[in-house]
Amino acid sequence: TGYAQGFREDAYSELMPKISLQDIEFSNGIKAEWNDIxxxxxxxxxxIFINPKEI
Numbered sequence: 001t002g003y004a005q006g007f008r009e010d011a012y013s014e015l016m017p018k019i020s021l022q023d024i025e026f027s028n029g030i031k032a033e034w035n036d037i038x039x040x041x042x043x044x045x046x047x048i049f050i051n052p053k054e055i
Contacts, residue, residue, distance in 0.1 A: 021044045031037050
C-alpha cells in the first residue's frame with residue numbers, strides 16, 4: 001500500500017522514465033469505489049468512452 005503524487009511537469013520530464021498504463025495497478029479496495037469496476041481494464045484495452053453531455 002502507498003500513496004503517490006505526480007504533477008504535469010513530471011509526466012513530461014525527460015528525467016522521468018516512461019510509464020505505461022499496463023504497469024499501473026490499483027488495489028481491489030480502490031477499484032471497489034469506482035462506478036465501473038472494470039473501467040481501468042477498458043482504458044488499457046483502448047475502449048472508446050463517450051462522456052455524457054450532462055451529469
